[in-house]
Amino acid sequence: MVKQDRAIRTRHNILTAAAKVFEERGYQAATINEILTEAGVTKGALYFHFPSKEHLAQGVLSEQDQRMPVPERTCKVQQLVDTVVLQAYGLQTDPMVRAGVRLSLDQQAQGLDRSGPFLRWSEVGTELLEKARAQGELLPHAVPAETADVLVGSFAGVQAMSQALCDYQDLLRRVSALLRHVLPSVVMPAVLAAVDITENRGGAVHAELQHLAEQQKATAG
Amino acid sequence: MVKQDRAIRTRHNILTAAAKVFEERGYQAATINEILTEAGVTKGALYFHFPSKEHLAQGVLSEQDQRMPVPERTCKVQQLVDTVVLQAYGLQTDPMVRAGVRLSLDQQAQGLDRSGPFLRWSEVGTELLEKARAQGELLPHAVPAETADVLVGSFAGVQAMSQALCDYQDLLRRVSALLRHVLPSVVMPAVLAAVDITENRGGAVHAELQHLAEQQKATAG
Numbered sequence: 001m002v003k004q005d006r007a008i009r010t011r012h013n014i015l016t017a018a019a020k021v022f023e024e025r026g027y028q029a030a031t032i033n034e035i036l037t038e039a040g041v042t043k044g045a046l047y048f049h050f051p052s053k054e055h056l057a058q059g060v061l062s063e064q065d066q067r068m069p070v071p072e073r074t075c076k077v078q079q080l081v082d083t084v085v086l087q088a089y090g091l092q093t094d095p096m097v098r099a100g101v102r103l104s105l106d107q108q109a110q111g112l113d114r115s116g117p118f119l120r121w122s123e124v125g126t127e128l129l130e131k132a133r134a135q136g137e138l139l140p141h142a143v144p145a146e147t148a149d150v151l152v153g154s155f156a157g158v159q160a161m162s163q164a165l166c167d168y169q170d171l172l173r174r175v176s177a178l179l180r181h182v183l184p185s186v187v188m189p190a191v192l193a194a195v196d197i198t199e200n201r202g203g204a205v206h207a208e209l210q211h212l213a214e215q216q217k218a219t220a221g
Numbered sequence: 222m223v224k225q226d227r228a229i230r231t232r233h234n235i236l237t238a239a240a241k242v243f244e245e246r247g248y249q250a251a252t253i254n255e256i257l258t259e260a261g262v263t264k265g266a267l268y269f270h271f272p273s274k275e276h277l278a279q280g281v282l283s284e285q286d287q288r289m290p291v292p293e294r295t296c297k298v299q300q301l302v303d304t305v306v307l308q309a310y311g312l313q314t315d316p317m318v319r320a321g322v323r324l325s326l327d328q329q330a331q332g333l334d335r336s337g338p339f340l341r342w343s344e345v346g347t348e349l350l351e352k353a354r355a356q357g358e359l360l361p362h363a364v365p366a367e368t369a370d371v372l373v374g375s376f377a378g379v380q381a382m383s384q385a386l387c388d389y390q391d392l393l394r395r396v397s398a399l400l401r402h403v404l405p406s407v408v409m410p411a412v413l414a415a416v417d418i419t420e421n422r423g424g425a426v427h428a429e430l431q432h433l434a435e436q437q438k439a440t441a442g
Contacts, residue, residue: 026249028250029250105378105381108327114385118386147402150375150398153375156378157326158375160374161339162374163328177370181371186402
C-alpha cells in the first residue's frame with residue numbers, strides 16, 4: 001500500500017513537471033532531460049512510468065479530463081453547463097488543466113496524436129446531451145453528437161482567445177457568452193430558463209466539489 | 222513602378238517563407254536564418270522589410286485578414302456567414318491563411334502579441350452585425366460585439382479541432398454546424414431562413430471572388 005502510494009506520487013510529480021516544461025517550451029522543443037531535471041526523479045523512475053516523450057504528453061493530455069466530475073444533476077443541460085464552466089475554472093486555477101488544453105492545441109507538435117481530449121470531451125458531451133434529450137430537455141431537431149462537437153471545438157478556441165487577449169482574466173465571461181449563444185438553438189426554452197449559465201457558476205461548482213471532497217475525506221478518516 | 226513591383230514581390234516571398242517556417246517549427250523555435258534560406262533573399266532585403274522575428278510573425282498574422290473581402294450583400298448576416306466560410310475555405314487551400322491562424326493560436330510563442338487577428342476579426346464581425354441590426358436582421362437582445370467575439374473565438378477552436386482530428390477534411394461541415402448553432406440565438410428566424418449556411422457555401426464564395434478578380438484583371442488590361 002505504501003509502495004503503491006509512492007508510485008502514484010512519483011507519477012504525479014513527473015506529470016506536473018512535464019506539464020510545466022511542455023507549457024513553457026511547447027511539445028516539439030521540450031526534452032525528456034528537462035522534464036527529468038524539473039521532476040527531480042531518476043531516469044529509471046521516469047522511463048518506468050513513461051517510456052517516451054509522447055507518453056508523457058499523452059499523460060498530461062488525459063489528466064485534464066480525469067479531474068473529479070460534476071455530481072449528477074436532475075437537469076442534464078445544467079450538468080453539461082457545469083462540466084464546461086468547471087473546465088474553464090480549472091484553466092484559470094489548475095496548471096495541469098492548462099497544460100493539457102494547450103498541448104491539445106499545439107499545432108506544431110509533430111508526431112503527437114492530439115485527438116484524444118477532443119474525442120473524450122465530445123463523448124462526455126454527447127452522453128449528457130443524449131440523456132437531456134431522453135428527458136425532453138432538447139428541441140426536436142437537436143443532434144447530441146453534433147452539438148457536443150460544436151461545444152468542444154468552440155470552447156477550445158474561446159479559451160485560446162481569452163488567453164491571447166488578457167491571460168484568461170475574462171474567460172468565465174466569454175464561456176458564459178458562448179453557452180448563451182449555443183444552447184438556445186438546441187435546448188427547450190422552459191428548460192433553459194431554469195439553467196444557471198452566469199459567469200459565477202464555475203466558481204460555485206468548484207466550491208461544491210471541494211466541499212464534497214472534504215466530506216469524503218472526513219468519512220474515510 | 223517596376224521597382225515597387227519588385228519590392229512587393231520580395232516582401233511576398235519573405236512572408237511566404239516565414240509562413241512555411243513558422244508552421245513547421247512554431248514561432249519559438251523558428252529562426253531568421255531558416256526564413257532567409259527558405260526565402261532565398263539577401264539578409265539586407267529581409268531586414269529592410271522585417272527588422273525582427275516578431276515583425277515577420279506580425280506580417281504573417283496580418284496577411285490572413287487582408288485577403289480579398291466578400292462583396293457587399295444586401296443581407297448582412299449572409300455577408301458575415303460568407304466571411305466566415307471563406308476563411309474556412311482559405312484554411313483548407315491557402316498556406317498563408319493556415320500559417321496565420323496557427324500562429325495566432327501558438328500559446329508557446331513568448332513575446333509575440335497574438336491579439337491582433339482576434340481583435341481585427343472581432344471588429345469585422347461587430348461592424349457587419351451592427352449593420353445587420355440596423356436593418357432589422359437581429360433579434361432585439363443581440364449584442365453585436367459579444368456575438369462577434371463568440372464567433373471569432375469559436376471559429377479558432379473549431380478549426381483546431383478539425384485539424385487535430387482529420388487535417389481539415391471536415392472543416393466546412395464543422396463551421397456550418399457552428400453557424401447553425403450560434404446564429405439562431407441572435408438572428409431573426411425569417412432572415413435566417415433565407416441565409417445559405419450549407420457546407421458548400423465556402424467554395425461558392427471563393428469561386429465568385431476568383432471570377433471577380435479575373436474580371437478586374439481583364440478590365441485593367
